Amino acid sequence: MAEEQSKSLKLAIPKGSLEKPTLDLLEKAGYNIYVSSRGLRPSSDDADLDLFLIRAQEVGRYIGQGFLDCGITGLDWATEAGTELVDLAELPYSRATVRPTKWVLVVPEDSPIQKPEDLEGKRIATEGVGITQRYLAEKGIKADVEFSWGATEVKVPDLVDAIVDVTETGSSIKANKLRIVDTLLTSFPHFYASPEAAADKWKREKMERICLMLKAALDARDKVGLKMNLPEGQLKQALDKLPSLRRSTVSPLAEDGWVAIEVVIEEKVVRHIIPALKELGAEGIIEYPLNKLVS
Ligand SMILES: Nc1ncnc2c1ncn2[C@@H]1O[C@H](COP(=O)(O)OP(=O)(O)OP(=O)(O)O)[C@@H](O)[C@H]1O
Ligand SMILES: O=P(O)(O)OC[C@H]1O[C@H](OP(=O)(O)OP(=O)(O)O)[C@H](O)[C@@H]1O
Ligand SMILES: [Mg+2]
Structure with a gap:
């Protein structure tokens, strides 16, 4: 009994674009989370949860390394992290809509680049270097991929020939007069666990209950x-x-x-x-x- 009481589940909530929709979803699922101003260790009405607000890009790394038991992040950043994760649930929500996020290869509307093969020898800026390099390798295209810290749309055509960026509503692409050449990846948030947490009976059951409630809340939507x-x-x-x-x-x-x-x-x-x-x-x-x- 004493051992049961000391159990806790270290759960990461993505800080950034997905933070608000994730907290809203957890609330709908029955978990009330309190985030203080500038605080990165939220509290909740479930004493078993030990919560961390972590950048979506880094959630996969710390779960994969076993420092956190589980967390929510996009399939995109979980893939990019390259760590071994147990995928417990796909959670179909997004930042602004119910559509998935897409990673797209984008060029200026009037660019001569019409198809992926036209990128041979060109320069591409992106936050998702691994996603882009894997895509080019699969197609046998050789191009320079450089890491972008964000505001990537501004870089074409003066700094680079093309970008690979996230799109959800498409409004950024339209506002910057850009054209989609190809879609590399479609991504929704997922609930991931570390292999160790997934093998622990108490943690596994706790995580499966949370996933059940998250999916139930999503299924009731609309x-x-x-x-x-x-x-x-x-x-x-x-x-x-x-x-x-x-x-x-x-x-x-x-x-x-x-x-x-x-x-x-x-x-x-x-x-x-x-x-x-x-x-x-x-x-x-x-x-x-x-x-x-x-x-
Ligand atoms: N419209 C959107 N723009 C960016 N990311 C989105 C959007 N909708 C959903 N996401 C998802 O949010 C996660 C984090 O996105 P991203 O890497 O852009 O970081 P961010 O939280 O938006 O912070 P930053 O301000 O640094 O871009 C990704 O899994 C992405 O797929
Ligand atoms: O298709 P949309 O709905 O317009 O969403 C896409 C935009 O959202 C992301 O930007 P974010 O706000 O994360 O800032 P960033 O460019 O600094 O990453 C992405 O980089 C696009 O700019
Ligand atoms: Mg972003």
Whole structure:
């Protein structure tokens, strides 16, 4: 028992672009994290967690070296770290949208470079040197790849011929009048563990529970619950007309000839579904938000 109580899980949260969305997701998953101003060791309402805010680029290194048990970072930086990590879950969220981050090869709109092979002998700046070098090696292209500390878009065409940079919404590419030549990698955040932590029963169970709750919170995103009463005679028509209702729970009501329907659907279809149900004679329609969805 004493040993159980002294257990703790060293968990890294990515500092930077992913910090806010990661803290929001953890909160939705049921873990309230408190980050003090300039503090890099957040506290939480789960006494088992020992939290560290670490740059996304470095999370993989410290987990791989065994100094941290686990953490969240992009697939991109985990790959770049080159350490052995156990991938416990893909978490499909991003900085601003639900789309994955893409690492793209980019040139000015009017550049003569049209295809990757045109990079032969050229200069490329990027924060992801390893990702870029592996891509060029796979294609048998020889080009100079130099590390960029950021603000990479400004470097073409005066300082380098092309850049490899992250894009999510595409607004930076548009604002800087750039053109995508190719996509090297698509990346979402993942939950990674060290091989030692993954082999430890208590840590493994703890991490799997956290992943379950994180995924449940992500799966509930953009979905709502809908409940209503419907004349039984209209049930077939409702299921035919509204395919998204097919997986609903149908139960009899105390009042003869009526059924209660409960379903989880995409929020975006609700505005079509509610009026259609009303036309079919549905009554007592309620819509409610969902916090978690576990299939
Ligand atoms: N729009 C975005 N821009 C940058 N990174 C993003 C974006 N959306 C998601 N990410 C992810 O955030 C992680 C960290 O990104 P990045 O390496 O750019 O560092 P950063 O936290 O943005 O800090 P910096 O200000 O140094 O760029 C990566 O895994 C990346 O895939
Ligand atoms: O497609 P978008 O949604 O516009 O996102 C892409 C931008 O986000 C990142 O910049 P960041 O804010 O991380 O600054 P950085 O350029 O210093 O890395 C990336 O380097 C792009 O500039
Ligand atoms: Mg960035």
